[in-house]
Amino acid sequence: MNNSFHTIIIGAGSGGLTVAVGLAKLGKPVAVIEALHVGGDCTNVGCVPSKTLIHQAEERGATDPSGVMAEVRRKRDALRAKETHEFGAVKNLRLIFGRARLLNPTQVALTLPEGGERILTAANIVLATGARPRTITIAGLPSERMLTNESVFELPAIPRHLAIIGGGVIGVELAFAFRKLGSQVSMIDMAPRLLTRHLPEAAHAVADSLCAKGVALHFGAGVHAYDAASQTLRIERAGQITALEGVDYVLVAVGRERNVAGLGLEAAGVRFSPRTGIATDSYGRTNVPGVYAIGDVTATSAFTHSANAQGRRVVQRIAFPWLPARAPEPFYPSATFSDPEVATAGMSQEQIAQRYHPELVKRIQVDLVTQTDRGYTDDLAQGAIIVDAMRLTGRILSVTIVGPRASEMITLFTLAIQEGISLYKLYRVVYPYPTFSSGIQKVADAFLRTTLTGLRDELTTYLRYRLARPMAPTALGLRADRTFARQVTDR
Amino acid sequence: MNNSFHTIIIGAGSGGLTVAVGLAKLGKPVAVIEALHVGGDCTNVGCVPSKTLIHQAEERGATDPSGVMAEVRRKRDALRAKETHEFGAVKNLRLIFGRARLLNPTQVALTLPEGGERILTAANIVLATGARPRTITIAGLPSERMLTNESVFELPAIPRHLAIIGGGVIGVELAFAFRKLGSQVSMIDMAPRLLTRHLPEAAHAVADSLCAKGVALHFGAGVHAYDAASQTLRIERAGQITALEGVDYVLVAVGRERNVAGLGLEAAGVRFSPRTGIATDSYGRTNVPGVYAIGDVTATSAFTHSANAQGRRVVQRIAFPWLPARAPEPFYPSATFSDPEVATAGMSQEQIAQRYHPELVKRIQVDLVTQTDRGYTDDLAQGAIIVDAMRLTGRILSVTIVGPRASEMITLFTLAIQEGISLYKLYRVVYPYPTFSSGIQKVADAFLRTTLTGLRDELTTYLRYRLARPMAPTALGLRADRTFARQVTDR
Numbered sequence: 001m002n003n004s005f006h007t008i009i010i011g012a013g014s015g016g017l018t019v020a021v022g023l024a025k026l027g028k029p030v031a032v033i034e035a036l037h038v039g040g041d042c043t044n045v046g047c048v049p050s051k052t053l054i055h056q057a058e059e060r061g062a063t064d065p066s067g068v069m070a071e072v073r074r075k076r077d078a079l080r081a082k083e084t085h086e087f088g089a090v091k092n093l094r095l096i097f098g099r100a101r102l103l104n105p106t107q108v109a110l111t112l113p114e115g116g117e118r119i120l121t122a123a124n125i126v127l128a129t130g131a132r133p134r135t136i137t138i139a140g141l142p143s144e145r146m147l148t149n150e151s152v153f154e155l156p157a158i159p160r161h162l163a164i165i166g167g168g169v170i171g172v173e174l175a176f177a178f179r180k181l182g183s184q185v186s187m188i189d190m191a192p193r194l195l196t197r198h199l200p201e202a203a204h205a206v207a208d209s210l211c212a213k214g215v216a217l218h219f220g221a222g223v224h225a226y227d228a229a230s231q232t233l234r235i236e237r238a239g240q241i242t243a244l245e246g247v248d249y250v251l252v253a254v255g256r257e258r259n260v261a262g263l264g265l266e267a268a269g270v271r272f273s274p275r276t277g278i279a280t281d282s283y284g285r286t287n288v289p290g291v292y293a294i295g296d297v298t299a300t301s302a303f304t305h306s307a308n309a310q311g312r313r314v315v316q317r318i319a320f321p322w323l324p325a326r327a328p329e330p331f332y333p334s335a336t337f338s339d340p341e342v343a344t345a346g347m348s349q350e351q352i353a354q355r356y357h358p359e360l361v362k363r364i365q366v367d368l369v370t371q372t373d374r375g376y377t378d379d380l381a382q383g384a385i386i387v388d389a390m391r392l393t394g395r396i397l398s399v400t401i402v403g404p405r406a407s408e409m410i411t412l413f414t415l416a417i418q419e420g421i422s423l424y425k426l427y428r429v430v431y432p433y434p435t436f437s438s439g440i441q442k443v444a445d446a447f448l449r450t451t452l453t454g455l456r457d458e459l460t461t462y463l464r465y466r467l468a469r470p471m472a473p474t475a476l477g478l479r480a481d482r483t484f485a486r487q488v489t490d491r
Numbered sequence: 492m493n494n495s496f497h498t499i500i501i502g503a504g505s506g507g508l509t510v511a512v513g514l515a516k517l518g519k520p521v522a523v524i525e526a527l528h529v530g531g532d533c534t535n536v537g538c539v540p541s542k543t544l545i546h547q548a549e550e551r552g553a554t555d556p557s558g559v560m561a562e563v564r565r566k567r568d569a570l571r572a573k574e575t576h577e578f579g580a581v582k583n584l585r586l587i588f589g590r591a592r593l594l595n596p597t598q599v600a601l602t603l604p605e606g607g608e609r610i611l612t613a614a615n616i617v618l619a620t621g622a623r624p625r626t627i628t629i630a631g632l633p634s635e636r637m638l639t640n641e642s643v644f645e646l647p648a649i650p651r652h653l654a655i656i657g658g659g660v661i662g663v664e665l666a667f668a669f670r671k672l673g674s675q676v677s678m679i680d681m682a683p684r685l686l687t688r689h690l691p692e693a694a695h696a697v698a699d700s701l702c703a704k705g706v707a708l709h710f711g712a713g714v715h716a717y718d719a720a721s722q723t724l725r726i727e728r729a730g731q732i733t734a735l736e737g738v739d740y741v742l743v744a745v746g747r748e749r750n751v752a753g754l755g756l757e758a759a760g761v762r763f764s765p766r767t768g769i770a771t772d773s774y775g776r777t778n779v780p781g782v783y784a785i786g787d788v789t790a791t792s793a794f795t796h797s798a799n800a801q802g803r804r805v806v807q808r809i810a811f812p813w814l815p816a817r818a819p820e821p822f823y824p825s826a827t828f829s830d831p832e833v834a835t836a837g838m839s840q841e842q843i844a845q846r847y848h849p850e851l852v853k854r855i856q857v858d859l860v861t862q863t864d865r866g867y868t869d870d871l872a873q874g875a876i877i878v879d880a881m882r883l884t885g886r887i888l889s890v891t892i893v894g895p896r897a898s899e900m901i902t903l904f905t906l907a908i909q910e911g912i913s914l915y916k917l918y919r920v921v922y923p924y925p926t927f928s929s930g931i932q933k934v935a936d937a938f939l940r941t942t943l944t945g946l947r948d949e950l951t952t953y954l955r956y957r958l959a960r961p962m963a964p965t966a967l968g969l970r971a972d973r974t975f976a977r978q979v980t981d982r
Contacts, residue, residue, distance in 0.1 A: 335923035
């Protein structure tokens with residue numbers, strides 16, 4: 001058996017498989033080493049089971065919650081089996097189950113599940129080991145009562161009362177789904193609001209919707225202890241203890257930890273930080289030539305689609321090294337499948353603040369409920385398009401959409417930002433009536449109206465601040481590490 | 492009272508009001524003459540009540556059909572009252588109820604509802620009188636049993652068995668809604684399929700969905716007669732008579748007729764044809780200087796959003812006549828709110844055939860059910876993205892999307908076509924996972940793969956046919972009039 005490859009990929013999640021299939025189709029012999037399941041978090045404990053759960057909960061509601069859970073597992077298992085079969089059959093691609101450890105920048109020690117170790121060699125190694133849920137200790141809580149996104153989909157029946165620790169994307173999506181299935185749901189977070197990575201307007205819309213559906217929200221609160229006999233979870237806020245009764249399960253969704261333990265990063269000399277993961281440039285290159293990293297184990301990705309995009313860039317680097325490598329990594333869009341959905345494109349508020357003086361940034365907010373006819377005909381409860389654009393030029397910096405189709409609508413803005421399409425050009429687009437997208441027209445209308453009616457002031461302000469530096473990031477209380485910690489927590 | 496205005500607009504529908512408000516806000520004194528209701532078809536008998544009906548039917552199903560019908564009217568009346576109030580209060584805008592007749596290119600005779608006539612004068616006149624449903628005679632059918640989109644929303648209760656004549660957009664949307672509310676629904680059309688303006692793939696997906704929901708489809712069939720005593724509608728297909736029993740209402744949706752009767756077009760010398768309406772250029776200018784026409788009364792618009800877009804162009808022409816007027820009228824997107832939705836952007840198949848040799852056009856079709864993970868998690872029944880692009884260059888010519896969020900997804904392509912963004916650039920976009928929009932990535936992938944793997948052939952074919960003329964339109968059995976007649980029928 002040949003133990004020498006063009007490229008070894010460690011981790012068969014979305015990012016790793018993107019690299020593996022991409023190189024294999026270009027005729028490069030690759031090995032993919034996977035410790036657990038093909039498909040990674042996305043197929044097994046992330047997007048696929050969670051979106052199936054959300055869809056099933058919407059379709060069936062509380063009529064058959066156990067049937068919903070069984071269907072979620074059935075669809076997950078079927079997809080996993082299909083992917084395992086398909087990727088195992090790709091020409092030039094060898095899928096190997098086992099644990100991998102770097103020995104040096106070109107050699108990997110592979111520990112097989114049945115025992116035994118082999119040494120594999122390759123000119124390129126791609127680290128795509130992902131991340132796993134961070135856990136916390138709750139006094140008195142038996143381990144079988146604690147859930148994470150890795151175990152929640154194994155529940156044979158839904159909880160009677162689910163306490164969710166953490167108001168990030170995972171916690172919020174599962175809160176909507178289990179509430180719809182009939183569970184009582186309480187959400188607890190130390191932060192003063194949920195979805196702290198998103199604009200307050202988006203977070204408040206989602207919080208209002210959770211409340212309207214009967215989810216109890218406890219912000220600025222921490223977990224005190226659990227009493228198994230009485231099934232009581234005690235939480236603490238400003239020294240006050242509140243008892244949540246009848247809590248049979250506690251879902252912990254307080255962030256993610258990168259999978260670097262036992263990976264041999266030191267042996268290969270790959271630079272990493274426990275807080276920000278493996279350091280890479282915009283093409284996934286680590287500090288060691290020939291060693292790449294992509295996906296959740298790096299600093300910049302927290303999504304399946306960003307891991308895939310990074311994988312494509314690594315394929316380009318490895319297969320076509322003579323191509324110029326100057327394109328910056330894009331700002332990845334995000335989508336939270338809450339009700340309403342929240343989707344974003346472009347820079348974060350922190351990134352805008354680091355680059356531009358506040359006077360250069362004009363915010364336009366359109367309410368989809370009152371400013372679109374579709375919001376009227378559909379009795380929309382919440383919805384908004386919020387755009388931060390460069391004053392005068394209309395260059396789009398950041399977009400947040402809240403609403404029932406936000407995850408599909410955001411792609412127009414992702415394209416606009418990529419191609420440098422300003423609000424002046426979005427003004428010229430004809431939007432089908434009656435859609436929520438006609439709110440985009442209102443955004444462009446508002447930008448043009450406020451710009452053209454005050455053109456002299458707009459021009460003066462733009463010229464005055466165009467070359468001005470923004471306030472120093474430290475003045476805003478921001479540090480790269482903290483920004484990233486928040487990003488990971490909110491994933 | 493002053494009877495002289497900068498511009499007189501005849502018809503207070505979407506298009507007319509767009510012109511009126513646009514000019515009024517620029518300080519021009521305008522008069523809007525409306526014979527019936529502010530808001531035109533859209534607010535009163537079109538988009539607004541039909542989308543409210545569709546939404547209410549989805550939310551409430553068959554639990555309270557009479558309540559749904561009452562709610563549709565309540566929301567329509569509330570919006571009409573709000574719009575009437577708001578437009579009546581716009582500065583520089585005078586809203587006048589009555590009937591208008593052109594005396595010459597600058598004078599309009601206004602007949603007031605209470606009787607009496609006045610003469611109004613203006614430098615510019617904008618004709619925005621819209622269209623109304625075409626009616627047919629059905630032997631034996633009492634008039635109170637015949638419905639059109641103008642009367643269907645007045646029904647106090649839903650029909651037991653609704654026969655819909657015509658498989659265009661109006662017929663299809665109402666078939667889904669009334670079926671969901673609990674009516675038995677039969678659809679009859681002379682054509683061999685429904686939605687004849689759309690691609691067969693889209694029409695077949697919608698037909699399959701109608702059938703799955705229990706709607707009976709009778710294609711290639713005409714109406715024979717109605718027997719009121721037994722409530723039987725007899726239809727004829729290839730000489731065979733079929734009896735549809737228990738039909739208590741017949742909805743006629745066989746196309747639209749333009750509102751030009753009594754408008755005085757001859758007196759003003761405005762050119763028009765009974766089949767294609769008032770002839771205009773791409774800025775709404777008729778053959779008579781100072782007289783404009785927009786919306787359904789013209790040849791090119793059949794949608795609220797196209798009437799609005801034409802209105803904006805007319806405002807630009809009237810208010811800023813020194814601006815260059817060379818931009819061609821865009822290809823308007825379309826959206827059909829069936830289940831699944833169907834949305835289109837770009838040229839029609841006829842327009843492509845008239846301009847390009849078939850060898851220049853490459854079709855890419857992606858199945859949203861089997862080729863996107865969102866289709867998998869959501870148990871999608873039908874969905875597709877179909878793109879016709881220029882071979883080699885990837886320029887997007889025509890797009891059809893079938894699926895649950897098609898009307899929002901189409902806007903990305905409308906923008907891409909407007910800005911000349913090719914499939915190569917759509918390939919670079921990062922699409923949020925898991926969304927239906929990730930199917931757009933698959934379209935771009937497929938185009939690149941098939942183009943790059945056969946690059947030599949692609950280049951040869953492109954160069955050979957780039958300057959070749961397509962087959963003559965008449966060889967395809969097409970004439971402008973017929974194309975347009977189909978467009979109007981299918982609206």
